[in-house]
Amino acid sequence: MDLTDEQKEKIRGWLSQGLNLSQIQQKLTEEYKLALTYLDLRFLIDDLDLEIPETQPKPSPHDDLNAPPAPGSREPKTDESGFADLEPAGQDGVSVEVDRVTKPGAVVSGKVTFSDGKTTSWALDQTGRLMLEGAEAGYKPSQEDLEAFQHELSRQLQKQGF
Numbered sequence: 001m002d003l004t005d006e007q008k009e010k011i012r013g014w015l016s017q018g019l020n021l022s023q024i025q026q027k028l029t030e031e032y033k034l035a036l037t038y039l040d041l042r043f044l045i046d047d048l049d050l051e052i053p054e055t056q057p058k059p060s061p062h063d064d065l066n067a068p069p070a071p072g073s074r075e076p077k078t079d080e081s082g083f084a085d086l087e088p089a090g091q092d093g094v095s096v097e098v099d100r101v102t103k104p105g106a107v108v109s110g111k112v113t114f115s116d117g118k119t120t121s122w123a124l125d126q127t128g129r130l131m132l133e134g135a136e137a138g139y140k141p142s143q144e145d146l147e148a149f150q151h152e153l154s155r156q157l158q159k160q161g162f
Helices: 005-016 021-032 038-047 143-159
Strands: 083-085 095-099 108-113 119-124 130-133
Touching (some): 005 021
Antiparallel strands (some): 108 119
C-alpha cells in the first residue's frame, strides 16, 4: 500500500498516543477514506518499522493463584507435592484439588480423593478427555463417587475460569 508521508506520520503519531490498531483503522477510514484490514495494518506498521505499544494484558484467572489471600479468606492448603486444596471436601466426601503446575500434555490436572479415602491423579487433555491415573491396580471408584467427582471437578474448574 502506498501512503503519503503525511499519512505515515499520522500513523506514527497515533501509535505514540497509545491508540490501538482498531482505533487507527477507524481514523484512517474517517480521515483518508482508507479501508485497511487489521492484518494489512499490522503489515503496514511492520513495513514502517514502527512498534505497537504494549498494553496491559487482561488478568487471567490463573494470575491470582500465587497472590496472597484476600483479607478474611482462608489460605489454600498445599501438601508436599504442591497441590492446592482450594475448597473443603466436596459433596459426598469426594474432594477435588487442582494442581498449581499442570502436568505436561494436560490443560488442567490435579488429585481427587474419593469417599473411601483412595486418592488418585486426574488430568483433562486438549480434546476434553478426562483421565484418572495412579490409583491402585484394579481400583474402581463407585458410580456415586464418579458422579460426585465430575460435579465437584466442574465446580472447581468454573471457579478458576475454565
